[in-house]
Amino acid sequence: MRKLTFIAAAVSIALLGGCQQMTEQKSTQTVQVQPVQSEIDKANAFFEDTFNRDVMSSPIYQTYMGIKKDYDKWDDGSEEKALKDLQQTKDDLVALNAINRDLLDENTKVSYDLKKQDLENSIADFKWRYHNYPVNQMFGVHSMIPAFMINQHQVSDLSDAKAYISRLNGVTTVIDQLIKDLETRADKGIIAPKFVFPHVIDSSKNIIVGAPFEKGEDSTLLADFKRKVDALEIDQAEKDSLISDAEAALKSAIKPSYSKLINYLAQLEKRADDRDGAWKFPDGEAFYNNALARTTTTDLTAKEIHTIGLAEVSRIHDEMREIKDKVGFKGDLKAFMQFMKTDKQFYYPNTAEGKQRYLDEATAMIDNMKTRLDELFIVKPKADLKVKAVEAFREKAAGKAFYQQPAPDGSRPGIYYANLYDMEAMPTYQMEALAYHEGMPGHHMQIAISQELEGVPKFRKFGGYTAYIEGWGLYSELVPKEMGLYEDPYSDFGRLAMELWRACRLVVDTGIHEMKWTRQQGIDYYVNNTPNATSDGVKMVERHVVMPSQATAYKVGMLKILELREAAKVKLGDKFDIREFHDVVLKNGAVPLNVLETFVDQWVASKSAA
Structure with missing residues (x-):
């Protein structure tokens, strides 16, 4: 499955270049040239269009964003999709480079630099895409599926309930792609250490315990679906029909898919060893x-x-x-x-x-x-x-x-x-x-x-x-x-x-x-x-x-935030305001630490000059 930037911390370094004001000299007067608005508009349109495109290409991303267009689907976790995304990233970098950075205002320059470094890093890091464990005790597709359905897939009407059932049926493809990914890694010598397997096998088994898989209390997903459907203002016959369809999906898709994954993991465990560090990967250092x-x-x-x-x-x-x-x-x-x-x-x-x-x-x-x-x-x-x-x-x-x-x-x-x-x-x-x-x-x-x-x-x-x-x-x-x-x-x-x-x-x-x-x-x-x-x-x-x-x-x-705060206190003395410092840290969203340092330095300079 794709790593999504809205939940996984982005892994990029953004280098914020210094920006000098453009001036023209006329006699003894200095006239500041205003940024060309069309270039700013072009950059912001690029940021907006590429973000929206990425959201709409990911049903999971859409759901996290509260969008229900592809509410019945999962992301495509195939190698073909990964290669397509790589080409899209390369095309995006070409398009971004066509924008004249010198004609942007300061805020848009920051966005430009962050986006460019993100794209460059994504391209450079594509070779490391298999250097991870997509199923492990911390996270993974096996645990994402139930957690996502329970915490993210809200059911506000009949169509949402039907989309829930469609997603249950779609798990078959998701698990098949996951197993293929795991095998690709295994062929490259990238297999999780032995300790991982009991955790993930146990977590996977937990998903297929309870009704409708066996007699007893409802399974985790069935209990969630029933709770959400019971809250709908529809007649009982419709509720019963939905629950029956969900039970069928759980038995025909969830049970065989998770059973297949469990069996595969049991076999993969036999190929695992106790080496724990990334140094064991190809080019691990x-x-x-x-x-x-x-x-x-x-x-x-x-x-x-x-x-x-x-x-x-x-x-x-x-x-x-x-x-x-x-x-x-x-x-x-x-x-x-x-x-x-x-x-x-x-x-x-x-x-x-x-x-x-x-x-x-x-x-x-x-x-x-x-x-x-x-x-x-x-x-x-x-x-x-x-x-x-x-x-x-x-x-x-x-x-x-x-x-x-x-x-x-x-x-x-x-x-x-x-x-x-x-x-x-x-x-x-x-x-x-x-x-x-x-x-x-x-x-x-x-x-x-x-x-x-x-x-x-x-x-x-x-x-x-x-x-x-x-x-x-x-x-x-x-x-x-x-x-x-x-x-x-x-x-x-x-x-x-x-x-x-x-x-x-x-x-x-x-x-x-x-x-x-x-x-x-x-x-x-x-x-x-x-x-x-x-x-x-x-x-x-x-x-x-x-x-x-x-x-x-x-x-x-x-340590970096404290270093910046203490340096600002020393330089500003009585002018230092903790509320303003926190505002500087937070008002630009998450940024690389070197960029944060630039923002704080600019704030200190403006306060000192006031």
Whole structure:
């Protein structure tokens, strides 16, 4: 399946060239030449047309955008479509190069540079299109299908319900294309490590458990369909007919397709080994270096990132020792971490009541932050934010917490998902930092505002750069501390524990993919240096393995935002306004870190001159 830019962080570096004002000299007067409006119009039309074309070529993309034109279809995941998309990208680059950049205004030049670099990177990275695992424990087609149908395919009328059924029937082709993709990778020597297979096979089996596949409670998809159809204002006979058609599709398409995938994965597992790093791929070193450049939007090497990580781990350990002494704990940091990891006061019971209490308190923290946003921001998002537990069918393999962006038209709120499968992996002292990172003032603040920006091309509103997006999320864990929150020292320890986790990611990601660490070496590093549950360490290392470079984005991005903020404070002194700084960071949408630095420098210069 295609990686979609609206949900996967875009992997591009945009180089923003310096722009000099065009002037004419007449006698002693300097007259500024105005930008040629037609060229600006041409550029903006190009951005709009190519974005809309890409949306309309992807039924999945359409649904995320709230468009129902191809509501009954899936994306084409064939190699033929990938080659066609590559040619389209090359044609787009030719068309963009035909636009005279010198005749654009400053905002359009930014869009031009970002788009050009994105196109160039897409073309350059096409050779790496098989250097990934399309089925893994973090994400994949197998889990995307039910998650997408449950969370994205809304049923507002009869036609929507029929489209749902059509999509169930269309899964046969989707799974066939997936298996072909997996086999192509296997022929190239790209097979996920052995640990991946039990996760994905188990998740796939969960989809075909329950009615109508067997007696018992409704399966995940049937329960979802029934719930949505029951809410329609149509007569019962129509509802019964729809449900009958859905059951038929589940039995004739979903069951055989997932059974075929499960059988294929069982055979592929026999060909897998325990090598974990990207170094095992064809040209693995070059692939990983390219992945780091795309993820961080910097030129930092793997060794430099590893060294930064080690230094940050040491600094955070020192700050943790200060909290340990503040609460009067007798013992060293390792003993304090063990206390935080095991003491029952920090964990809610693994019951429905315990999980609901967690959701209620996380919601209260976000609601409190909503009342204080004026202290930090000039512009605030219109879209609402909800807190929700990860669904049962995917909670075992899903990450600790994550964010799902709202629909652009406001029909669906942003969602902060908390994974409550293992309550021992969700200590209460980390609740506050998680809520701020995934919700407010973190991902929801940044992503919802980006979607709501005016005067910015859609490809910038809905695209993304991982270091910027996740750097903002991690930065947003620190900002509440500066506002006087994290009043409980244990909660402040939780904030540091979350930051420590991201610092360890720099060490372990580069360790696995550059230095050939084993999975167990990575797990041991997390267990020995953090207060997190061992299960957290296992999940995180397994995430490193299937998503090379991605986890380095958080800390690299946060450090850059802090660096820019502190430099601005020094230069502006009393003129520095945190609300204005945040406005500069957010008002252009997600951008590469070097471009963000340009924006901040320009803001500082204009404030200094005022």
